[in-house]
Every structure is written in C-alpha cells, then in structure tokens.
Amino acid sequence: MCCVYNSKNYIVSQLPYIDQIIKEDMKVGRIYNFSAGPAMLPVEVLKEAADEMLDYRGTGMSVMEMSHRSKAYETIIQDAEKDLRELMNIPDNYKVLFLQGGASQQFAMIPMNLMKNKVADYIITGQWAKKAYQEAKIYGTANAIASSADKTFSYIPDCSDLPISENADYVYICENNTIYGTKYKTLPNTKGKTLVADVSSCFLSEPVDVTKYGVIYGGVQKNIGPAGVVIVIIRKDLITEDTLPQTPTMLKYKIHDDDNSLYNTPPAYGIYICGKVFKWIKNMGGLEAMKAHNERKAKLLYDFLDQSNMFKGTVEKKDRSLMNVPFVTGDEELDAKFVKEAKAAGFVNLKGHRSVGGMRASIYNAMPLEGVEKLVEFMRKFEEANTK
Ligand SMILES: *Cc1c(COP(=O)(O)O)cnc(C)c1O
Numbered sequence: 515m516c517c518v519y520n521s522k523n524y525i526v527s528q529l530p531y532i533d534q535i536i537k538e539d540m541k542v543g544r545i546y547n548f549s550a551g552p553a554m555l556p557v558e559v560l561k562e563a564a565d566e567m568l569d570y571r572g573t574g575m576s577v578m579e580m581s582h583r584s585k586a587y588e589t590i591i592q593d594a595e596k597d598l599r600e601l602m603n604i605p606d607n608y609k610v611l612f613l614q615g616g617a618s619q620q621f622a623m624i625p626m627n628l629m630k631n632k633v634a635d636y637i638i639t640g641q642w643a644k645k646a647y648q649e650a651k652i653y654g655t656a657n658a659i660a661s662s663a664d665k666t667f668s669y670i671p672d673c674s675d676l677p678i679s680e681n682a683d684y685v686y687i688c689e690n691n692t693i694y695g696t697k698y699k700t701l702p703n704t705k706g707k708t709l710v711a712d713v714s715s716c717f718l719s720e721p722v723d724v725t726k727y728g729v730i731y732g733g734v735q736k737n738i739g740p741a742g743v744v745i746v747i748i749r750k751d752l753i754t755e756d757t758l759p760q761t762p763t764m765l766k767y768k769i770h771d772d773d774n775s776l777y778n779t780p781p782a783y784g785i786y787i788c789g790k791v792f793k794w795i796k797n798m799g800g801l802e803a804m805k806a807h808n809e810r811k812a813k814l815l816y817d818f819l820d821q822s823n824m825f826k827g828t829v830e831k832k833d834r835s836l837m838n839v840p841f842v843t844g845d846e847e848l849d850a851k852f853v854k855e856a857k858a859a860g861f862v863n864l865k866g867h868r869s870v871g872g873m874r875a876s877i878y879n880a881m882p883l884e885g886v887e888k889l890v891e892f893m894r895k896f897e898e899a900n901t902k
Pocket residue numbers: 551615616617618619642688690691692712713714715733734736741742
C-alpha cells in the first residue's frame with residue numbers, strides 16, 4: 515500500500531472531492547452495504563435515474579419503455595461505450611460488447627468462440643475460476659496449470675513460469691477473487707498465449723493496460739451497475755465466424771459485434787445505468803483517482819486487521835484485494851455475534867461467503883471512506899467489549 519500520497523498531485527487533490535461527494539450523498543437514509551454483489555452504486559447515479567424515471571429527457575417515457583432502436587437509446591449506448599473507452603483507454607483494435615447472461619454466461623461463450631485447437635489453460639484461484647474451468651471442459655481440453663486450492667485459495671500462485679500448453683488457445687484467469695479476497699498484482703506470463711480475464715469484482719477499480727489481454731470481461735453488478743449485464747472487451751482478431759459447431763447464435767461474439775450489441779434487445783436499462791456510472795467515475799477523476807480512493811479505504815481496514823488481537827485477514831499480504839476483504843476472529847460464535855451486532859449498527863452484508871465463513875467487507879468504488887472508517891471504529895469497540 516504505497517501509492518496514495520506519492521501518486522500524481524491531481525489524484526491527491528481529487529481525494530477530498532471524492533470524499534465530500536460520496537459523504538454528502540450518503541445523507542439520504544442509506545446504510546453501509548458491504549455486499550460482494552449486487553453492491554452499492556453511487557447515490558448521484560441512483561438519484562439521476564430516479565429523476566429520469568417517468569420522463570427521460572423530454573421523451574415522455576422511461577428508458578425501460580424505450581425502443582432500443584430509438585435515437586434516444588442509440589445515444590445512451592454509444593455514449594456508454596465512448597465513456598468506457600476513455601476511462602480504460604481501450605485501443606481501436608478492441609471491441610466493447612454489452613451482453614446478457616452475467617459473467618457466468620461467458621464461462622461457456624469463451625471456449626465456444628476461442629477454442630480453435632480445443633485446448634485452454636486455466637489458473638484456479640477460487641470458485642469462479644473453477645466454474646469457468648469446469649464449463650470449458652464440456653467443450654475441449656481444459657488444463658488446470660496452477661491452483662491455490664491447497665490453502666483455501668488464500669494466495670495467488672507464482673505464475674512467472676507455468677507449464678503453458680503449446681497449443682493452448684488462451685490462458686484464463688479470474689483476476690480478483692471475490693470470495694477469497696485475492697488479486698493478481700502481476701499478470702501471468704502466458705508465454706505469448708492470449709490472456710482471458712474475468713474482472714467482475716475489480717472492474718474500473720484501478721487503471722488497466724488493456725493491450726495485455728485478449729479478452730477482459732465482467733458482470734457489472736459488483737462495481738458498475740445492475741445484475742444481468744456483462745461487458746466484454748475483446749481484441750478484434752479473436753472475433754471470428756469460426757466457433758465450435760452448434761454454438762447458439764446468441765453466444766457468438768461475431769453476431770453481437772456485427773450489430774454493435776443490438777442484435778436482439780439488449781439489457782437496455784442496465785446499460786443506461788452503467789453509462790451513468792462511467793460518467794460518475796470520469797467526474798471523480800477517472801481510474802487513477804478510483805485507485806487512490808480504493809487504496810486508502812483498503813489500507814485503513816488492512817492496517818486495523820494487522821494490529822488487531824481479535825480479527826485476522828485470511829489472505830497472504832502480497833495478494834490482498836482492494837475490493838473484497840475477508841477476515842475472521844477464529845471463533846465461529848464470535849463471528850456470528852459480530853455480524854449480528856454490525857448489522858444492528860448499520861453495517862450490513864458482512865457475513866463471509868459460505869465456503870470461507872467469517873466475515874467479508876466488500877468495499878467497491880461507491881463505498882465512501884467514511885463507511886470504512888466507521889466500520890473500523892465499530893470493530894475496535896467490538897474487540898474491546900469482547901476481550902476479557
Ligand atoms: C459475481 C462473479 C461472477 C458471477 O457473476 P454472474 O453475473 O452472477 O454470473 C463471476 N466471476 C466473478 C469474479 C464474480 O465476482
């Protein structure tokens with residue numbers, strides 16, 4: 515956790531602004547929602563959507579009631595793409611697709627479209643990676659070339675020199691492991707093979723170098739918008755007619771590419787909300803500013819965990835996620851008591867995933883610094899009150 519105070523000056527000057535905006539926003543009867551997803555969205559965005567609910571900018575209708583072929587909607591989806599491209603600095607040789615079926619749909623869509631040799635390598639760092647791997651096995655040879663299952667996925671394996679298959683069509687990772695709270699700090703050495711990454715739970719949380727990936731995709735309900743929408747950023751040469759036999763039309767990237775995500779009715783309202791979140795992030799200073807904001811929140815919580823005699827982080831320090839922070843007391847009854855009392859105090863959805871137990875605080879972009887400050891204060895008091 516280094517970069518907050520020595521990153522570019524404008525980022526640092528942006529932080530009080532972000533704090534102020536989000537803090538003001540919270541004064542409308544909101545609670546601190548630490549859910550892993552669907553998760554908190556910026557209040558500004560929700561308010562704007564509410565204002566436009568009955569009459570979207572003089573059209574006399576809600577975006578929900580609008581033809582996806584209308585002029586008004588065309589502007590919405592085109593602006594959304596433009597803003598996302600700007601935020602992530604997406605080069606022209608990448609296509610942005612807004613699709614349906616959530617992140618899980620991509621577990622099948624990726625092998626169906628990319629497995630030309632019917633071989634792919636998977637790095638298993640948690641349940642979502644494992645699910646993708648199991649799905650790929652339906653369509654070809656999926657190799658698990660590394661795994662952190664031996665220690666309950668509490669770390670990211672060394673990926674500097676993996677046994678990448680010679681004829682692998684791609685190497686697959688889940689970049690931020692929502693359930694276990696780990697994140698790749700360096701991308702795997704794929705030895706020239708195409709990298710495919712599920713970024714559902716770290717989407718737009720910090721800058722990325724898109725050119726390092728063949729495909730970046732994520733369900734939006736963690737950090738960007740309403741569930742159901744999945745955004746796929748894919749290098750154009752990977753979009754071909756040459757899919758596995760019997761690939762359903764709706765699962766071909768080419769179809770959606772040809773029609774710019776309007777082959778059929780897209781998840782139109784969801785995309786509209788995503789577009790507002792893109793604008794919100796731009797206003798906040800972009801992804802560098804989001805990174806600084808997220809690092810500051812995560813540091814507060816991890817620093818507290820590291821000095822606590824009661825609460826312990828469950829992840830190897832070098833692999834800690836900025837977005838999902840799992841922790842335990844080591845005593846299941848005490849964990850349950852904590853979750854219950856935290857809920858009563860206005861900190862909700864802190865219960866850990868059923869496969870890990872304990873607690874997990876998800877602190878995505880829209881979580882204010884104040885939410886984490888107050889949570890840490892609550893944890894400190896809980897520790898005092900429950901230490902003999
Ligand atoms: C939530 C999540 C998923 C599943 O998303 P759906 O939209 O429910 O299919 C997949 N991968 C990761 C990393 C997630 O966090």
